[in-house]
Amino acid sequence: MENSHLPVLNRIDEVSVSWIYDRNVERSRLLSRMYRIPFILEASLEKRLGEIDVCLITIPYGARKRHIELCASYNIGIYVEKPFATSVNEHNYYCALFPSYKLAVGFQRRYYSSLAKLSTIISSQLFGKLNQIEFKQGNFSLKGGGGYLSNVDLAGGGVIIESAIHILDQLLIATNSSEVHVNTVKSILKEGIDYDSIFSSEFNTPLGNVVVNCEVSTLRNLENGIELIFDNARIKCQLSPITKFNVRSNYNSDLSFYLEQLEIPDTADSIISSFSVFWQKYLCALREKDGNLTQGKSSLLTTSWIEQIYKHTR
Amino acid sequence: MRVGIIGASSQVGASVAYLLKNQLDIEVICFLRSSYGRVYFDLLEIPLEIVDMSDRQKLTEKFRNLDVIVDFTYPSGQMFSIKQSIRANLTNIFSCMPTKSSFIYMSSISAYGMPLGEKYIRDYKIPRTSYAHIKRYAEKTVEQLGRKYKVAAFNLRIGQVHGFLQSVNTSFRRKLSENQKVYVDGSPNDLTNTVFVSSIAEAIIGCASHLNKEGTYTLVSLPQWTLKQLYEFYIRYYNLTTEIFFIPSNPKKGNRNILKLVFAYFKPYRPLIETYFLMRLPTLATWMKGRFRENHVLDSQSKPKIEDIDFNLLGKPSNNIIKTNCEIDHIWTTESRFEMDYNSKIKAYQK
Numbered sequence: 022m023e024n025s026h027l028p029v030l031n032r033i034d035e036v037s038v039s040w041i042y043d044r045n046v047e048r049s050r051l052l053s054r055m056y057r058i059p060f061i062l063e064a065s066l067e068k069r070l071g072e073i074d075v076c077l078i079t080i081p082y083g084a085r086k087r088h089i090e091l092c093a094s095y096n097i098g099i100y101v102e103k104p105f106a107t108s109v110n111e112h113n114y115y116c117a118l119f120p121s122y123k124l125a126v127g128f129q130r131r132y133y134s135s136l137a138k139l140s141t142i143i144s145s146q147l148f149g150k151l152n153q154i155e156f157k158q159g160n161f162s163l164k165g166g167g168g169y170l171s172n173v174d175l176a177g178g179g180v181i182i183e184s185a186i187h188i189l190d191q192l193l194i195a196t197n198s199s200e201v202h203v204n205t206v207k208s209i210l211k212e213g214i215d216y217d218s219i220f221s222s223e224f225n226t227p228l229g230n231v232v233v234n235c236e237v238s239t240l241r242n243l244e245n246g247i248e249l250i251f252d253n254a255r256i257k258c259q260l261s262p263i264t265k266f267n268v269r270s271n272y273n274s275d276l277s278f279y280l281e282q283l284e285i286p287d288t289a290d291s292i293i294s295s296f297s298v299f300w301q302k303y304l305c306a307l308r309e310k311d312g313n314l315t316q317g318k319s320s321l322l323t324t325s326w327i328e329q330i331y332k333h334t335r
Numbered sequence: 336m337r338v339g340i341i342g343a344s345s346q347v348g349a350s351v352a353y354l355l356k357n358q359l360d361i362e363v364i365c366f367l368r369s370s371y372g373r374v375y376f377d378l379l380e381i382p383l384e385i386v387d388m389s390d391r392q393k394l395t396e397k398f399r400n401l402d403v404i405v406d407f408t409y410p411s412g413q414m415f416s417i418k419q420s421i422r423a424n425l426t427n428i429f430s431c432m433p434t435k436s437s438f439i440y441m442s443s444i445s446a447y448g449m450p451l452g453e454k455y456i457r458d459y460k461i462p463r464t465s466y467a468h469i470k471r472y473a474e475k476t477v478e479q480l481g482r483k484y485k486v487a488a489f490n491l492r493i494g495q496v497h498g499f500l501q502s503v504n505t506s507f508r509r510k511l512s513e514n515q516k517v518y519v520d521g522s523p524n525d526l527t528n529t530v531f532v533s534s535i536a537e538a539i540i541g542c543a544s545h546l547n548k549e550g551t552y553t554l555v556s557l558p559q560w561t562l563k564q565l566y567e568f569y570i571r572y573y574n575l576t577t578e579i580f581f582i583p584s585n586p587k588k589g590n591r592n593i594l595k596l597v598f599a600y601f602k603p604y605r606p607l608i609e610t611y612f613l614m615r616l617p618t619l620a621t622w623m624k625g626r627f628r629e630n631h632v633l634d635s636q637s638k639p640k641i642e643d644i645d646f647n648l649l650g651k652p653s654n655n656i657i658k659t660n661c662e663i664d665h666i667w668t669t670e671s672r673f674e675m676d677y678n679s680k681i682k683a684y685q686k
Binding site: 051160161162163164165168170171207208209210211214216217218219240241242244245267 | 343344345346349367368369370371372373374375377378413499500501502504505508509512513678681684685686
């Protein structure tokens with residue numbers, strides 16, 4: 022909120038941020054001073070919802086339900102930070118409360134330039150059919166983020182749902198998957214929070230099935246990134262806004278090169294610009310009552326994947 | 336000896352806790368604010384307490400039997416509030432410590448006060464970054480509180496920390512493995528200001544055993560590792576085939592040519608200067624053109640136009656360096672033993 026949404030929203034002409042609310046009044050006061058936005062107290066929260074067109078909710082997963090329902094009762098648009106839901110049922114319940122164009126989920130990384138490029142590489146079958154994906158994300162960190170990360174009811178889970186979910190969502194988008202099945206999961210779990218997991222899944226895509234092996238850890242440093250194994254080549258890359266695609270032939274390991282990434286319109290080449298692109302697209306969708314890339318329903322498969330992973334671990 | 340570690344959820348704190356307990360056989364107890372990191376300590380069987388650092392009664396009780404407290408914390412929050420938080424935290428800790436015990440504050444080599452991007456270590460009277468300013472403030476506070484509460488107080492200015500759980504390690508490894516050739520800014524024999532976690536654990540024992548007098552020290556490997564030694568360690572440890580080229584770029588600050596600075600300043604105005612000034616002074620214009628071409632050649636020869644692999648702070652620190660065992664073979668053995676043990680425990684716990 023402090024470093025992304027508020028500075029972006031303050032720079033969009035058609036947007037005026039009416040107020041901010043944080044349970045911690047000191048925090049509200051600080052953001053208010055930083056961005057010249059009035060803050061409100063809890064007592065007036067419900068009344069003030071009537072003044073706005075869109076509500077941006079970035080509080081932890083477990084504290085949101087009442088606020089989402091309240092926004093629905095006022096018939097206003099809503100942006101909900103990820104994780105949106107921990108089960109398909111919960112996901113569908115929230116989606117049913119809003120017209121689809123009014124509900125956006127915080128998967129703005131779908132606008133990354135690297136993802137658009139990767140989708141093209143996969144769908145064009147430039148290197149043949151995609152057969153397998155290897156994804157690793159491991160950064161040793163024991164920091165609890167102000168405490169809420171150690172409370173499964175608030176956080177919804179551990180490092181998978183808090184952080185790796187972005188890449189999982191990007192992989193589903195890049196492959197245009199219609200179904201996902203989790204086959205095996207090995208995990209270190211404590212009080213419902215995952216810290217280190219190795220899981221294998223399978224995507225159903227328009228071009229056939231793809232095996233996806235993932236390793237996600239907050240206890241180990243791993244060689245982070247994704248590797249895509251096609252019929253004719255393997256591609257290694259990161260899913261940062263812009264990335265280098267390292268291509269290696271399956272037939273001659275000495276044959277390796279980097280793919281140039283051309284500029285793709287309406288995509289983001291930095292984290293902050295993904296927020297800008299998101300807000301432009303979302304506001305456009307609200308005006309035209311049309312869909313957009315991050316609307317609630319579009320991430321149902323991501324929630325399904327998350328739900329299956331956690332079902333295996335618990 | 337009984338050691339208490341505050342801020343053990345940091346990468347360095349967590350690693351040091353393991354090494355003290357498992358490799359140096361020291362009794363350790365770690366203190367965390369949040370239970371998120373508990374899994375690591377349970378995995379390695381390191382005693383842990385979740386405490387509110389403002390609860391003096393609890394702290395006094397927990398610190399009662401400890402000989403030394405090591406503080407790895409750095410408060411989060413807005414810059415203007417950090418100094419206040421540091422003073423409040425340190426005051427709470429010192430006031431709850433038994434007299435004649437020792438306190439070790441983990442400061443940083445950044446406390447020397449170098450400006451951002453400065454390649455060589457130097458002691459600046461006025462720190463050039465807010466982080467350095469805050470660290471010096473913390474060091475001073477530690478000294479004051481040590482005197483007030485009769486606790487032996489140490490500040491350790493730690494260099495860039497390496498070790499398999501450190502993010503620096505990941506960054507080095509990734510950049511080295513992603514490229515066939517890498518360029519390092521410096522000469523092979525330039526001294527680095529790096530330290531491995533095992534040296535930090537040894538330094539803590541040294542301070543707590545009064546082998547060192549209380550005061551402020553620098554903690555980097557001694558003898559300092561050279562750039563060549565550091566990069567070769569990574570290449571060997573991770574079995575990489577990367578070729579390394581050591582090419583120094585920017586000269587030391589102070590050696591900068593004033594004329595170059597003047598040229599740089601007027602560069603955006605070059606077309607204007609050419610049109611309205613140099614066209615009237617052919618001798619000066621010709622001389623400048625020659626100089627420009629020569630410099631251009633020098634620039635292109637000095638370094639290939641490829642990014643340096645990492646930023647390394649070079650040179651010799653002026654403060655006392657604490658002596659620990661920094662022999663490459665010793666570091667290698669300690670690291671690999673720790674890594675193997677840790678990974679086998681992770682594997683055993685994955686269900």
